[in-house]
Amino acid sequence: xxxxxxxxxxxxxxxxxxxxxxxxxxxxxxxxxxxxxxxxxxxxxxxxxxxxxxxxxxxxxxxxxxxxxxxxxxxxxxxxxxxxxxxxxxxxxxxxxxxxxxxxxxxxxxxxxxxxxxxxxxxxxxxxxxxxxxxxxxxxxxxxxxxxxxxxxxxxxxxxxxxxxxxxxxxxxxxxxxxxxxxxxxxxxxxxxxxxxxxxxxxxxxxxxxxxxxxxxxxxxxxxxxxxxxxxxxx
Numbered sequence: 753x754x755x756x757x758x759x760x761x762x763x764x765x766x767x768x769x770x771x772x773x774x775x776x777x778x779x780x781x782x783x784x785x786x787x788x789x790x791x792x793x794x795x796x797x798x799x800x801x802x803x804x805x806x807x808x809x810x811x812x813x814x815x816x817x818x819x820x821x822x823x824x825x826x827x828x829x830x831x832x833x834x835x836x837x838x839x840x841x842x843x844x845x846x847x848x849x850x851x852x853x854x855x856x857x858x859x860x861x862x863x864x865x866x867x868x869x870x871x872x873x874x875x876x877x878x879x880x881x882x883x884x885x886x887x888x889x890x891x892x893x894x895x896x897x898x899x900x901x902x903x904x905x906x907x908x909x910x911x912x913x914x915x916x917x918x919x920x921x922x923x924x925x926x927x928x929x930x931x932x933x934x935x936x937x938x939x940x941x942x943x944x945x946x947x948x949x950x951x952x953x954x955x956x957x958x959x960x961x962x963x964x965x966x967x968x969x970x971x972x973x974x975x976x977x978x979x980x981x982x983x984x985x986x987x
Contacts, residue, residue: 852939
C-alpha cells in the first residue's frame with residue numbers, strides 16, 4: 753500500500769481541523785458565542801471596541817491581538833487596519849507596529865499554505881466575492897509585484913491575495929519578502945497615526961491614509977508598466 757505524501761497528510765490535517773471547528777460552532781455554545789463576539793467586533797468598524805476587547809485580556813493581550821490578526825487573515829476580508837490602529841493605541845506606536853507587522857506576516861503565510869494544501873476549489877468557496885481569474889492575470893503580468901501593490905491599497909483584501917499567491921508557483925521565501933516589504937510602510941504609518949488619534953479624527957485620517965496608499969500604488973503600477981514597455985521595446 754502506497755504511503756500518503758506530505759501534501760496528502762497536510763490536507764487530511766486541514767480537513768480534520770475544519771471539521772473540528774464546524775463541530776465546535778454547532779455543538780459548543782461557548783465557542784460559538786466567542787466567535788460571534790469577534791465577528792461582531794470587526795463588523796462594528798470601531799477601533800475603540802477592539803481596543804477595549806484587547807485590553808480586557810490583561811497579560812494575554814499581546815497573544816490575543818496576534819490571534820485576532822491571524823483570524824482576520826483566514827476569514828478574509830475582515831479589515832486588518834482596525835487591529836493595527838488598536839495595537840498602536842494599546843501598546844504604543846512602534847511596539848504596536850512590530851506586533852501588527854509580525855502577526856500579519858504569520859497570517860499571510862497561513863493563508864498561503866492553506867491555499868497550497870487545499871487547492872483552488874477550496875479558496876474559491878472560501879472567498880466567493882473575489883475573482884481568482886482576475887488575480888491570475890495580475891500574477892502572470894507582475895508576479896510578486898502583485899503582492900506589493902495590493903498590500904499598499906487598504907480596500908483590497910491582501911488576505912485573499914495571499915490565498916491566490918499560494919496557488920501560484922511563487923516560493924514561500926519570496927512571498928514573505930514581498931509581503932514584508934509591501935506591508936511595512938502602511939503598518940508604520942497606520943501605527944503612528946493610530947497611537948495619536950481618538951474618536952472621529954480616526955475616520956478623517958483613514959481617508960487621508962487611503963489616498964496616500966492609492967498614490968503610492970499608482971506610482972508603483974506606473975513604474976512596473978514603464979519597465980515592461982522598456983523590455984518590450986528592447987526585444
